[in-house]
Amino acid sequence: MTDAYLDLDKNLKKQREDFISKTRALHKKNSQKGNITILAAALTVMISALFLFFLQKNSIELKEAKFRKESYLCMSYLNGETAKYIKAMTKLNWLFRTLFVSYAAGINTAQVKMAIESAKIARQTRHLYYLKVLSRNKYCSSPEMGASHLRNLPYQTNKIITLKTQMDETLIIGKNQWHTTIIKSPKGIRLKNAFCLQTNFTLQSTFSSELKISTEEIPMPGLSALKCLSGSRSS
Numbered sequence: 001m002t003d004a005y006l007d008l009d010k011n012l013k014k015q016r017e018d019f020i021s022k023t024r025a026l027h028k029k030n031s032q033k034g035n036i037t038i039l040a041a042a043l044t045v046m047i048s049a050l051f052l053f054f055l056q057k058n059s060i061e062l063k064e065a066k067f068r069k070e071s072y073l074c075m076s077y078l079n080g081e082t083a084k085y086i087k088a089m090t091k092l093n094w095l096f097r098t099l100f101v102s103y104a105a106g107i108n109t110a111q112v113k114m115a116i117e118s119a120k121i122a123r124q125t126r127h128l129y130y131l132k133v134l135s136r137n138k139y140c141s142s143p144e145m146g147a148s149h150l151r152n153l154p155y156q157t158n159k160i161i162t163l164k165t166q167m168d169e170t171l172i173i174g175k176n177q178w179h180t181t182i183i184k185s186p187k188g189i190r191l192k193n194a195f196c197l198q199t200n201f202t203l204q205s206t207f208s209s210e211l212k213i214s215t216e217e218i219p220m221p222g223l224s225a226l227k228c229l230s231g232s233r234s235s
Helices: 004-028 032-104 109-135 143-151 222-229
Strands: 177-182 195-203 211-219
Touching (some): 032 143, 032 211
Antiparallel strands (some): 177 195
C-alpha cells in the first residue's frame, strides 16, 4: 500500500519544480509586466499546492483519529456486553443446578419442570440478544468488527444459535482462555498507523462470572499483522 504522504510529497515536488522553472524564465523576458504576471501565476500555483498538501495531510490525520476512536469504542462495547452476558448466564446456571437438584429429589416436580422450561426460554432469549449486539450495534461501524467475538463465544453452541448443555441444563464453557480481535479497515489512512485490538479473556468455570480481561494494540504493518488475522481460541 502506497503511503499517502509519499504521493502528496511527489505532487508537491512537481509543483515546486514547475515554480522554479517559471521563475527562472523571468530572466529571459523583456516585458516587466509579463514577468510579474508569470511570477504571480507561479506563486499562485505554488501556494495552491501547499494549501492542498496541508489540507489533505490534516484530512488523513482526522481519519486516523476517527479510526482509533471507533476501534476502541467498538472493543470496549463488545467486551462490556460479553461480561454482562457471562454474568447473566452464570446466574441462570446456578438456577438450573438448583432446579435440577429439586427435580431429582422429587420436590414439586410439575412446578419445577415448568420453571426449568421458563428458564430455558429466558436463557435462549438472552443468548440471541447477545448475538444480535455482536452482529450490529451503534459502536462498531461494520458487522465484520464483531465477527471474532461471534467465532469465539464463551460457551459451546450448536452452530452459534443454540447453546449446548449438560444433563442438568447448565452450560458448557468453551475454554478457560480465549481471545478476540477487532479489525477495522485501514482505508484512507497511513498503513503505519493502522492497528488491530486483541482482547484476552479468562473464565474459570461455568459457575463463575469473574471474567478477567486484558487488551493489546497490535500494529498492522509487518509480521505482527498475522496476530491481527488470528481470532481462534487459545488453550
